[in-house]
Amino acid sequence: MLDLTQRIVFCALLASVYASCPPRCECSEAAHTVKCVSKDLQSIPTGIPGYTRNLFITGNQISRLGPESFKGLENVTNLSLSNNRISEVESLTFKGLHSLRSLDLSNNQLAVIHPEAFAVLNQSLRELNLSRALYNHSAVTNLSTALRWSSLETLRGLDLSDNSLIFLPPRIFSYLSSLRRLRLSNNSLVAIQNSTLSGLEQLEVLDLTLNALKTLSEEGLQELDSLPRAALLLGENPFTCTCGIEPFAQWLNRSQNRIRDVESLTCAFPASMRNTSLLAMGTMTLGCHERDAAADLALQTSYVFLGIVLGFIGLIFLFVLYLNRKGIKKRIYDMRDACREVWEGYHYRFEMDSDPRLSQVSNSADV
Ligand SMILES: *[C@@H]1O[C@H](CO)[C@@H](O)[C@H](O)[C@H]1NC(C)=O
Ligand SMILES: *[C@@H]1O[C@H](CO)[C@@H](O)[C@H](O)[C@H]1NC(C)=O
Ligand SMILES: *[C@@H]1O[C@H](CO)[C@@H](O)[C@H](O)[C@H]1NC(C)=O
Ligand SMILES: *[C@@H]1O[C@H](CO)[C@@H](O)[C@H](O)[C@H]1NC(C)=O
Ligand SMILES: *[C@@H]1O[C@H](CO)[C@@H](O)[C@H](O)[C@H]1NC(C)=O
Ligand SMILES: *[C@@H]1O[C@H](CO)[C@@H](O)[C@H](O)[C@H]1NC(C)=O
Ligand SMILES: *[C@@H]1O[C@H](CO)[C@@H](O)[C@H](O)[C@H]1NC(C)=O
Ligand SMILES: *[C@@H]1O[C@H](CO)[C@@H](O)[C@H](O)[C@H]1NC(C)=O
Ligand SMILES: *[C@@H]1O[C@H](CO)[C@@H](O)[C@H](O)[C@H]1NC(C)=O
Ligand SMILES: *[C@@H]1O[C@H](CO)[C@@H](O)[C@H](O)[C@H]1NC(C)=O
Numbered sequence: 001m002l003d004l005t006q007r008i009v010f011c012a013l014l015a016s017v018y019a020s021c022p023p024r025c026e027c028s029e030a031a032h033t034v035k036c037v038s039k040d041l042q043s044i045p046t047g048i049p050g051y052t053r054n055l056f057i058t059g060n061q062i063s064r065l066g067p068e069s070f071k072g073l074e075n076v077t078n079l080s081l082s083n084n085r086i087s088e089v090e091s092l093t094f095k096g097l098h099s100l101r102s103l104d105l106s107n108n109q110l111a112v113i114h115p116e117a118f119a120v121l122n123q124s125l126r127e128l129n130l131s132r133a134l135y136n137h138s139a140v141t142n143l144s145t146a147l148r149w150s151s152l153e154t155l156r157g158l159d160l161s162d163n164s165l166i167f168l169p170p171r172i173f174s175y176l177s178s179l180r181r182l183r184l185s186n187n188s189l190v191a192i193q194n195s196t197l198s199g200l201e202q203l204e205v206l207d208l209t210l211n212a213l214k215t216l217s218e219e220g221l222q223e224l225d226s227l228p229r230a231a232l233l234l235g236e237n238p239f240t241c242t243c244g245i246e247p248f249a250q251w252l253n254r255s256q257n258r259i260r261d262v263e264s265l266t267c268a269f270p271a272s273m274r275n276t277s278l279l280a281m282g283t284m285t286l287g288c289h290e291r292d293a294a295a296d297l298a299l300q301t302s303y304v305f306l307g308i309v310l311g312f313i314g315l316i317f318l319f320v321l322y323l324n325r326k327g328i329k330k331r332i333y334d335m336r337d338a339c340r341e342v343w344e345g346y347h348y349r350f351e352m353d354s355d356p357r358l359s360q361v362s363n364s365a366d367v
Helices: 002-019 139-149 218-225 243-258 288-323 325-354 356-366
Strands: 026-028 033-035 054-056 078-080 102-104 127-129 157-159 181-183 205-207 231-233
Parallel strands (some): 157 181, 181 205
């Protein structure tokens, strides 16, 4: 009989353990881990146990996150929501996750990110992965606002790779004062502008590989110089080795020790320079200033040539005039006679018009 009650108690315990794991998820209390992986879930399941520290809800069809999504999960430190279809994250979605240290939203379709989307009450967030997470470039405006409003002063790592970003709004990172690692690789960035990187005094690694940088302007170089501690990665950009790249090449030479992949940086254009090392791209190689002098000389030569041609045409004109001098003289006399006739005709008619009697005579004659 005792045996039966023991069995009943055991079954009840087992049931309660099962009941505390949401359907289509796997829960391990010993490992403090809950996984709901590739199960076609449309929303965050309810009933996730409070002991959870590692929560993986990946490869599902979740499209929206809000403040109701994660309640009573104060122990979660690692949360991965990668490979869903999340397009909207509301303000204070992660507010209840007081211990959250790592948030992975990679491979989603974020279009609307509310201003305080990533705010966590305890300011505990260290890692934020937004690799391939934005729906398109337009979402960067929402993201910029959220990064400023979410109090992420403790964030150490931010991954924004694979997002088709074309430019970064000014001061987008200016409130991430503890950031150490920033990945911007595999985007379409064409320039680094003033204030793009302001506020990143603690940065240790900046990855800009696989972007669309043809060169770096004085402005961009100044921005990079404002990160004195940061190692840089710049490979796989379509660097264009024409005269405009000189300041960048000189800067590379000066900054060699902080550019991790400096040896592998090569020209992509023009075709004749392909695979040439950027570091070897000194003034002599491009010959820009020699070319300027040559251009000046060419311009002067062309002015002289133009002068000679015009002078020659003038001479021919005068010579033709000289050959025709008799014909011209005759024509001038003819013209003078014609003028005289016309002049006399006018003179006569003027006298007629100005004499009232004459006009009366002509009027009465008409009548
Ligand atoms: C979180 O973890 C602590 C310590 O392990 C535990 O005492 C607490 O009950 C947990 N919180 C919840 C909501 O289960
Ligand atoms: C806030 O975070 C600290 C460590 O970062 C932790 O010791 C503390 O328990 C957290 N507070 C709450 C309310 O979770
Ligand atoms: C949790 O995230 C930290 C980084 O914040 C990482 O080092 C650790 O391996 C992660 N743990 C699990 C189980 O994913
Ligand atoms: C972010 O997620 C992507 C894809 O899931 C992964 O490849 C990358 O290593 C992650 N970034 C970091 C900094 O862990
Ligand atoms: C990004 O997507 C939004 C919503 O579909 C659209 O309105 C916007 O034009 C797109 N922007 C770009 C740059 O494609
Ligand atoms: C965020 O995006 C939505 C839709 O694209 C837009 O209506 C809203 O103004 C944006 N918010 C901010 C703060 O840029
Ligand atoms: C770069 O990102 C695109 C998506 O934006 C992805 O399809 C491609 O595989 C990525 N390339 C590399 C080398 O990671
Ligand atoms: C960038 O800043 C410099 C001075 O630091 C200024 O001369 C230049 O006009 C600025 N460029 C832009 C696009 O604002
Ligand atoms: C450039 O280098 C790549 C790989 O190192 C090689 O495949 C390619 O043939 C080279 N191109 C030229 C024009 O030298
Ligand atoms: C860097 O510049 C110095 C002097 O301007 C020059 O002597 C040196 O060869 C350059 N280094 C490289 C690798 O081009």
